Amino acid sequence: MLMVCLAGISYQDFKERKVFWFLFPLAMLLFGLLLFLNTNGLKIFIYYSAINALLVTAIVTILFVYTRLFLKKTFLNHSLGLGDILFFYAFGLGFPTITFVVLFVGSIVFSLLVFLLSKKRLELSSVPLAGLMAFFLFFVVLSSIASKSTSLYAY
Secondary structure, X not given: OHHHHHHHHHHHHHHOOOOOOOHHHHHHHHHHHHHHHOOOOHHHHHHHHHHHHHHHHHHHHHHHHHHHHHHOOOXXXXXXXXXXXXXXXXXXXXXXXXXXXXXXXXXXXXXXXXHHHHHHHHOOOOOOHXXXXXXXXXXXXXXXXXXXXXXXXXX
């Protein structure tokens, strides 16, 4: 179900630049369930989730301050969309903290590279960030499941 949810987010963000709102809480639930099933208890799950949520909050806050003070632009739906923010939090519920940080940075770099390489061909004016990150995670999770590896949850 997580794979279908990620594919739906990716498809809608590319195609319409709008994602059905219910896909984000569903992604949060499915990512959270995935982390819970791969950790050794509720305390560890809460610990990882809380730290990841704090990291996402810090990132969004820094982006907000930078956008408002230095770029002098409105933040929401100009610099970063609400769907992107919700996807960050859903993403944070899915992995242990070290894995989350590595995958988060990897997905941001992937999104930037794909956007820069396909900007002219696809005629994109802004980055479909949640869609590209969902696309990245789709293949990361799929490869983890296909290899029957728990290496994403080893930390």
